[in-house]
Amino acid sequence: MDATPAVRLDGVSKQFGDSYAVRDVNLDIEAGEFFSLLGPSGCGKTTSLRMIGGFTDPTAGSVLLAGEDVTDLPPNRRNVNTVFQSYALFDHLSVADNVAFGLRRKGVGKDEIGERVGEMLELVQLDGHALRKPGTLSGGQRQRVALARALVNRPAVLLLDEPLAALDLKLRRQMQVELKQIQREVGITFVFVTHDQDEALTMSDRLAVMSEGRVEQCGTPEDVYEHPASRFVASFMGTSNLVDGVYRDGKVVLEQGPALPVGRREGVGDGSSVSVSVRPEKIWLSDFEPGMSVLRGVIRETVYSGATTTYLIEVAPGVTLSALEQNTARARMEDRWNGGETVEFGWRPEHCLLLD
Amino acid sequence: MTSTRVTPAPAEPAERPGRSPAPRRRGRAERRPRILIAVTALFFALLYLPIGVVALYSFNAKKSLTVFGGFSLRWYRAFLHDDVLISSLGTSLKISLAAMAGSVLLGVALAIGLVRSRSRLGSLAGLIMLVPLITPEIVTGVASMLLFKGLGVTLSTGTVMLAEITFSVSYVTVILRSRVAALNPEVEEAAMDLGATRWQAVRLVTLPALLPAVLASAVLIFALVFDDFVLAYFTTGVDPQPLPVRIYSAIRFGVRPTVNAVGTLMLAGSVALIALALFIPRLFGRKGGLDILSGS
Amino acid sequence: MTVLNRSTRRTGRDRRGPSASGTRMWTWFMLPGTLWMTTFLLASLALVAVLAVGTTDELGNPRFGFDLSSIRAMADPAYGEVLLRSLGYALATCLICLLVAYPVAYTIALHGGRFKHALIAAVVVPFFANYLVRMYGWSVVLSDDGPVLAALRGMGLADGGTKILNTGFGVIAGLVYGFVVFMIIPLYAALERLDVSLIEAGRDLYGGPVRTFLFVTLPATRQGAAAGLVLVFLPCMGDFVSAQLMGGPDQIMIGNLIQDKFFQGQNWPLGSALTMLLMLALLTGMLGYLRRTRKDEAEARR
Numbered sequence: 001m002d003a004t005p006a007v008r009l010d011g012v013s014k015q016f017g018d019s020y021a022v023r024d025v026n027l028d029i030e031a032g033e034f035f036s037l038l039g040p041s042g043c044g045k046t047t048s049l050r051m052i053g054g055f056t057d058p059t060a061g062s063v064l065l066a067g068e069d070v071t072d073l074p075p076n077r078r079n080v081n082t083v084f085q086s087y088a089l090f091d092h093l094s095v096a097d098n099v100a101f102g103l104r105r106k107g108v109g110k111d112e113i114g115e116r117v118g119e120m121l122e123l124v125q126l127d128g129h130a131l132r133k134p135g136t137l138s139g140g141q142r143q144r145v146a147l148a149r150a151l152v153n154r155p156a157v158l159l160l161d162e163p164l165a166a167l168d169l170k171l172r173r174q175m176q177v178e179l180k181q182i183q184r185e186v187g188i189t190f191v192f193v194t195h196d197q198d199e200a201l202t203m204s205d206r207l208a209v210m211s212e213g214r215v216e217q218c219g220t221p222e223d224v225y226e227h228p229a230s231r232f233v234a235s236f237m238g239t240s241n242l243v244d245g246v247y248r249d250g251k252v253v254l255e256q257g258p259a260l261p262v263g264r265r266e267g268v269g270d271g272s273s274v275s276v277s278v279r280p281e282k283i284w285l286s287d288f289e290p291g292m293s294v295l296r297g298v299i300r301e302t303v304y305s306g307a308t309t310t311y312l313i314e315v316a317p318g319v320t321l322s323a324l325e326q327n328t329a330r331a332r333m334e335d336r337w338n339g340g341e342t343v344e345f346g347w348r349p350e351h352c353l354l355l356d
Numbered sequence: 357m358t359s360t361r362v363t364p365a366p367a368e369p370a371e372r373p374g375r376s377p378a379p380r381r382r383g384r385a386e387r388r389p390r391i392l393i394a395v396t397a398l399f400f401a402l403l404y405l406p407i408g409v410v411a412l413y414s415f416n417a418k419k420s421l422t423v424f425g426g427f428s429l430r431w432y433r434a435f436l437h438d439d440v441l442i443s444s445l446g447t448s449l450k451i452s453l454a455a456m457a458g459s460v461l462l463g464v465a466l467a468i469g470l471v472r473s474r475s476r477l478g479s480l481a482g483l484i485m486l487v488p489l490i491t492p493e494i495v496t497g498v499a500s501m502l503l504f505k506g507l508g509v510t511l512s513t514g515t516v517m518l519a520e521i522t523f524s525v526s527y528v529t530v531i532l533r534s535r536v537a538a539l540n541p542e543v544e545e546a547a548m549d550l551g552a553t554r555w556q557a558v559r560l561v562t563l564p565a566l567l568p569a570v571l572a573s574a575v576l577i578f579a580l581v582f583d584d585f586v587l588a589y590f591t592t593g594v595d596p597q598p599l600p601v602r603i604y605s606a607i608r609f610g611v612r613p614t615v616n617a618v619g620t621l622m623l624a625g626s627v628a629l630i631a632l633a634l635f636i637p638r639l640f641g642r643k644g645g646l647d648i649l650s651g652s
Numbered sequence: 653m654t655v656l657n658r659s660t661r662r663t664g665r666d667r668r669g670p671s672a673s674g675t676r677m678w679t680w681f682m683l684p685g686t687l688w689m690t691t692f693l694l695a696s697l698a699l700v701a702v703l704a705v706g707t708t709d710e711l712g713n714p715r716f717g718f719d720l721s722s723i724r725a726m727a728d729p730a731y732g733e734v735l736l737r738s739l740g741y742a743l744a745t746c747l748i749c750l751l752v753a754y755p756v757a758y759t760i761a762l763h764g765g766r767f768k769h770a771l772i773a774a775v776v777v778p779f780f781a782n783y784l785v786r787m788y789g790w791s792v793v794l795s796d797d798g799p800v801l802a803a804l805r806g807m808g809l810a811d812g813g814t815k816i817l818n819t820g821f822g823v824i825a826g827l828v829y830g831f832v833v834f835m836i837i838p839l840y841a842a843l844e845r846l847d848v849s850l851i852e853a854g855r856d857l858y859g860g861p862v863r864t865f866l867f868v869t870l871p872a873t874r875q876g877a878a879a880g881l882v883l884v885f886l887p888c889m890g891d892f893v894s895a896q897l898m899g900g901p902d903q904i905m906i907g908n909l910i911q912d913k914f915f916q917g918q919n920w921p922l923g924s925a926l927t928m929l930l931m932l933a934l935l936t937g938m939l940g941y942l943r944r945t946r947k948d949e950a951e952a953r954r
Contacts, residue, residue: 055545075548088546092564092640101560105551153550389763389861396759399752403778405799406789406829413792422797462685469681477679481686487693490882490938491931492890494907495700496693498914498927502703503696505714522692525685554674583782585893590914600784607788607897619785626780634773 004067006031006157006189007052012061013213014047021047023213024061029157029191029206031066034183036192036200039210040236045193046085046161048210052191053082053159066156076105080157081150085165087142089134095145096121096130102153120152123182140171147182157189164199176203197237201225209233231355234277241283241321243276247354252276256316261293263349275355280310282351283323285343286335294346297321299337311337313345321345407623414616421613431617441602441618447513448582448599455520455581460574462521463528468562470529471536488526496523497590504591512593519591520584524577531576535569536562568640572633579629583622704924714920722925731909735929738905741820742888745827746835749884750877752828753835758869761843762851772840779833784893790829791817791897818900826894834883842876843869875948882941889934906930 005028014022022044029035037045050056051063054075062071070078081102090098096117103113121127124144134142143163150158163179164172180203183190194200200207201221208218209232217229228234235242243260245252247268251259260276268274288294297313300320311323323345337343414432418425435441470482488496500519504511539562547557563570585600592601599618606615707719725731760771778786794800794816804810816822846869854868855861892907906926913923 053545053549055549074554075545076551076553080549082546082549084542084546086540086542088540088542090543090547090561090564092567101547101552102550105556149546149550389759392755392759392763395752395755399756400774402793402800402829403775406786406793407778407781408789409792410785410789421792422795462688465681466685469678469685473675473678473682475675475679477682477686481682481689484686484689484694487689487697490886490934491697492886492907492934494890494892494910495697495927495931498910498923499696499700500692501914502699502920502924503692506699518692522689525689529685554677579780583780585782585784600782603782603784603788604893607784615785615788619782619788622785623781626782627777630773630777630780 003031005029005064006033006066007035007191008062008064008067009048009052010062010064012048012051012058012063014044014051014056015059020044020213022051022058025210025213025215027208027215027218029189031156031189032187033205034180034190034192034203036194036204036207037210038194038197038200038207038236039216040195043210044213045195045210047213049082049159049161049191049193052157053080054078055082079155080159081153081155082159082161083143083146083150083163085161085163087134087146087163089142089145089149091133091135094131094133095126095137098134098145099149099152101149106153116152117148120148123151123185124148139167140175143167143175147179151182151186151188154186155188157191160190160192162193162195164194164196172199179203201237209236211236228277228353228355231275231277234275234353234355239280239322241276241278241280242355243319243321245274245276247272247274252354254316254319256319258295258316258319260295260315260352262352262354263293265354268354277353277355278321278347278351280322280324281326282347283321283345284347285311285323285325285337285345288344288346289348292346292348293352294344296342296344299339299341299343302337302339309336311343313343410616411620411623413613414620416613416616419613421616431613432621434614435617435621438614441599441614443596444599444602447596451513451516451520451588451598452578452582454517455524456574456578458517458521459524459528459577460570463525463573464532464563464566464570466525467529467532467536468558468566470533485526485529488523489530493523493584493586494590497587500587501590510593511591513596513598515591515593516588516598519587520581523584523587524581527577527580528573531573532566532569535566539565568637572636575629575633575636579626579633583626700924700927703921704928706921706924708919708921719921722919722921725922726925726929731926731929734904734906734909735933737820737903738889738907739933741824741827741905742885744824745831745888746881746884748824748828749832749835750881752832753839753880754877757836757839757843761840761846762848772837775833775836775840783830787826787830787893787897790826791822794822794825794898817898818903820899820903822898823895823903823905826898827888827891830891830894831884831887834887835877835880838876838879838883839873840876842873846872875945878941878945882938885937886934889930 007027007029009025009027012022012025013020025044025048027048037048039045047056051058052065054070054073054077058071062069064070065078065080075082090101093101099117099120100113103116108116117130118127121130124147126141126144126148129137129141134145137145143166146163160179164175167175176199179190192200192203204221206218206220207224209216209224211232217224217233219227224233225237228237228240231242234240243252243254245254245260247253247262247265248259248270250261250264252262252274253259262276284292295315297315299311300314301312303310303312307327309325309327311325312320313323314320412424413421415427415429416424417428417430466481466485470478470485496519500515500522501511504515504518509515543561543565544557547561548554552560583600585604588598589601589604592598599622603615603618606612702716703714704722705718705720707715707717707721709715756775760768760775764771792798796815796817801810801814801816804814805812816825850868850872851864854864858864858867889905890907892905892911895903895905895908906929910923910926910930913919913926917923
């Protein structure tokens with residue numbers, strides 16, 4: 001089938017002097033998907049977005065929109081629109097004029113402009129604020145104006161540069177849901193930049209994790225979370241127990257002595273250095289199944305946080321793993337472990353990842 | 357001098373009964389610094405006294421500059437019937453308008469270019485803009501005069517205009533530059549994102565955002581040029597001469613009380629213009645712009 | 653979609669992406685102003701330098717050439733005396749402006765309350781009144797039978813023979829009146845930015861307001877003061893009106909000499925040489941200031 005991707009970054013790099021902001025990035029973003037670029041600040045995600053939008057020229061590689069090479073086109077000649085982090089509203093224009101700006105540039109007829117602006121303001125629940133100046137609106141409302149101003153042009157791709165970063169947590173959660181709904185409603189490809197992994201996991205159809213200008217991993221949220229491709233992804237996405245050691249015959253021998261049974265792995269040579277990664281919630285503390293790797297350790301700390309309890313288990317001097325248990329209806333208070341107790345714990349082989 | 361009255365800073369919290377014996381931190385309004393206030397009051401008195409004297413004696417019925425002999429408008433009437441002074445007034449207005457238009461046009465474009473461009477021309481132009489600010493007016497005046505003479509141009513109202521534009525471009529650039537730098541560059545990008553060309557983005561978004569500052573600096577330039585003496589003195593022809601040059605001759609070679617009247621009128625005009633410049637940002641719903649005056 | 657040939661697009665060709673057009677446009681924005689300033693400012697300043705080594709013909713008209721007599725004339729002690737006097741007056745003016753401006757700016761910035769803006773506007777507005785008219789009014793106020801001397805006599809601080817006009821004090825008073833606003837504004841800006849809690853902390857640490865001022869306020873506003881000093885010093889050095897209206901023949905400054913050479917004496921090469929001398933004096937001062945601020949900035953960055 002191989003449909004033409006809505007956005008393709010083909011070997012794209014951006015160099016500032018000697019340093020790379022983005023280095024040889026290859027990405028295909030499918031039409032209609034909600035795609036996130038996720039990473040810590042300075043990882044190149046915003047620069048990548050700006051290159052799709054046409055605000056930054058790549059120093060190498062090509063940007064393709066719907067199969068067409070737009071690398072040399074200025075922003076006003078690309079069929080994409082952007083929601084800026086600062087919203088970048090035109091303060092001297094009313095909300096309606098802000099939203100109508102793009103349509104006027106395109107020479108859309110007056111009646112149609114009025115109609116489409118009205119529809120769009122309704123979609124973002126700002127009907128009734130059409131004549132106000134952006135300066136008089138709240139942060140959330142300004143955000144909606146920015147969204148409406150971009151969406152009204154019916155772009156092939158909507159670029160969003162940390163659009164929720166300036167909002168407080170509660171409003172943020174609410175806007176996450178709304179954004180997702182709006183995306184489904186309009187069916188436009190969204191490329192969403194964020195440094196918040198929760199946001200990326202909950203909103204995206206697919207996401208790319210970036211670090212130091214490169215794409216570390218690209219896939220569905222589940223893919224990326226469950227099967228991190230690198231140490232960086234494993235530690236950036238949620239929490240992970242990461243222990244370094246040397247693989248030898250189905251075990252990883254830690255520097256501190258003990259060996260963790262990890263099962264035989266294809267393609268991992270004896271004697272190669274690896275990192276073992278196990279998510280805390282993938283560690284069992286009881287009711288082990290056959291085929292699990294089971295180990296012993298001493299509970300060093302019990303951290304109760306309402307819905308969950310985290311145990312810090314010392315396996316060897318200096319090697320502590322954390323395990324997370326849900327405090328479900330079936331879990332009983334008296335079953336909880338206390339500091340100093342020796343416990344058995346284990347994991348399914350497929351939940352234990354070996355990373356380079 | 358009622359304007360020197362200083363009010364205490366925002367009210368301190370009322371003292372609670374049974375406060376601790378520990379030394380209370382001294383709020384800044386706790387003790388009014390009498391000496392400071394006295395110095396400030398004296399400063400304002402001396403600042404306004406000369407202006408007040410000029411204004412007062414402009415209404416003097418007598419010709420004396422030391423004895424007030426009753427209220428009269430005779431010097432204002434004399435000014436209105438003084439054809440030379442009236443034509444000088446017209447000349448000064450023309451020069452100010454030309455300098456305002458020219459310097460705002462050049463300066464606004466320059467300020468936008470300076471902030472946005474990262475080229476070598478930009479840093480060079482930025483340095484050139486600073487030259488008039490660190491050059492005493494007499495040097496600029498001498499230099500302009502030599503340039504015009506060297507080019508064989510007869511000194512006239514036109515040469516004053518050219519010199520004043522040169523001098524004012526720096527002011528406009530410096531004021532506007534900080535404004536442009538304070539603008540969110542994403543706003544221009546947003547306009548381009550929505551289909552505007554780079555030029556349209558400047559015209560439709562950047563210039564409207566700068567409008568208050570542009571108007572304020574235009575008014576400021578008008579006032580500065582209208583009152584400017586040194587540059588005009590060096591670059592003007594013999595007739596007609598700008599008003600400040602006429603005033604200079606009048607003061608140097610036997611003061612006529614008419615100067616008091618003209619001076620008072622110019623004073624009133626300047627105050628009105630400065631008030632206007634300060635007020636313009638408020639018209640656009642922004643905070644008042646004293647920083648326009650200091651250029652910071 | 654795979655027909656696109658990767659290798660041709662990926663070779664590190666020199667890109668002229670969309671930003672290049674922007675760069676060109678910004679250049680067009682700067683060009684008229686830069687050309688204008690180059691023609692009317694830089695060229696004219698260069699002309700002053702050129703004419704300083706020019707000559708005059710029999711009629712006194714300036715001629716281009718290479719003649720160092722005007723430059724050599726600068727060695728004349730009479731000019732040195734005027735330059736030194738100008739420097740002295742300008743420095744005295746700077747000092748007095750500093751002494752006047754600090755309390756005024758401090759009072760307005762920290763005790764001005766809600767009248768702060770009105771008060772600072774009241775400082776600035778007279779500055780926009782015509783310089784000549786203001787100086788003229790000031791000379792009336794300071795005249796022998798003016799209110800200032802009358803008040804001083806009333807307090808017993810002056811006798812019948814005391815004069816301000818036609819003395820060096822008169823000239824300095826004129827310069828202070830003319831340019832003190834340039835000191836108040838940067839000081840006010842610096843004091844406004846000053847964190848009040850810093851002063852309060854100073855009170856806790858050092859106790860007295862004088863010590864607090866010396867150890868906290870003064871260092872924190874040093875850059876404002878330095879800017880003010882430059883802003884006052886520059887116009888003072890070039891001024892000729894104050895010496896004319898407030899001083900006498902023994903108080904002339906370098907500005908008066910320049911004016912004289914161009915208007916009365918009609919010796920333009922000599923006038924140009926004097927102008928260059930003035931610029932030299934100012935540039936020396938400016939370099940000192942710049943080195944000072946560079947050092948400050950370097951320290952601040954550490």
